[in-house]
Amino acid sequence: MSTPRKRRREGTNDTRDLLIEATGDILLEEGYAAATSRRVAAKAGVNPALVYYYFPTMDELFVAVLRRGAEANLERQRKALTSETPMRALWEVATEPRGAALLMEFMALANHRKEIRTEIAAYAERYRESQVAALTVILRARGINLDALPPTLMSVMISSLGATLANESTLGITQGHKDLEDFAEDFVRVFEGQLWTRALGIPEVEDSAL
CATH class of the missing domain: 1.10.357 (Tetracycline Repressor; domain 2)
Structure with missing residues (x-):
């Protein structure tokens, strides 16, 4: 099982990048069906609410x-x-x-x-x-x-x-x-x-x- 990513310096671009990178990793490691908002947030090491803050869908x-x-x-x-x-x-x-x-x-x-x-x-x-x-x-x-x-x-x-x-x-x-x-x-x-x-x-x- 993969571990959450370490947090980067706080900031819009940093958090957005974390979510994009985490999603890409999940797609490769587990397939698109596993790329849920909660799974992405856990992988990125951020609050699940941030997924929809940066990406409404x-x-x-x-x-x-x-x-x-x-x-x-x-x-x-x-x-x-x-x-x-x-x-x-x-x-x-x-x-x-x-x-x-x-x-x-x-x-x-x-x-x-x-x-x-x-x-x-x-x-x-x-x-x-x-x-x-x-x-x-x-x-x-x-x-x-x-x-x-x-x-x-x-x-x-x-x-x-x-x-x-x-x-x-x-x-x-x-x-x-x-x-x-x-x-x-x-x-x-x-x-x-x-x-x-x-x-x-x-x-x-x-x-x-x-």
């Missing part, structure tokens, strides 16, 4: 947790896309287990909460638009034929395959994961080394370059 608290995680993930993506090895960094962001597990809980919650569903859709669109725009620049800079390898396709592949690995691992499903991880590693290595096949409109490279 639990849906508002869930949205705050979702937005906090979404902004953090968008920032990780921005850093990944500007790194020296953007494809590897993007894959690492996509397979980050905490973020994937939290999103899975929110997707389950979205089946019962229209507001959560709307928030997830808005975040996903922002995330993909940002990723596609950056991938377009990255692929063009490497001389890659965008008709052969569309940035939108790359974005969906990275996000969906990464989420599949992370989510299935959480459930204890591992069959086929090693093959996919090896494939992704080879793909990333080839991409970062700018070694592309004729299908992508790039001259082939001698095997010795591998």
Whole structure:
């Protein structure tokens, strides 16, 4: 059983942050059904009345947790896309287990909460638009034929395959994961080394370059 968080210095932002963090932890550790106002208050180490003082409804608290995680993930993506090895960094962001597990809980919650569903859709669109725009620049800079390898396709592949690995691992499903991880590693290595096949409109490279 988890222990209550230590109190921070009193203040609106501190208490609000405590509640958001506690809710996120409960979603990950016990699932959304366990994230009641009393459970959140106990986890945060605050008076239960404060939950509804800062968040009049639990849906508002869930949205705050979702937005906090979404902004953090968008920032990780921005850093990944500007790194020296953007494809590897993007894959690492996509397979980050905490973020994937939290999103899975929110997707389950979205089946019962229209507001959560709307928030997830808005975040996903922002995330993909940002990723596609950056991938377009990255692929063009490497001389890659965008008709052969569309940035939108790359974005969906990275996000969906990464989420599949992370989510299935959480459930204890591992069959086929090693093959996919090896494939992704080879793909990333080839991409970062700018070694592309004729299908992508790039001259082939001698095997010795591998």
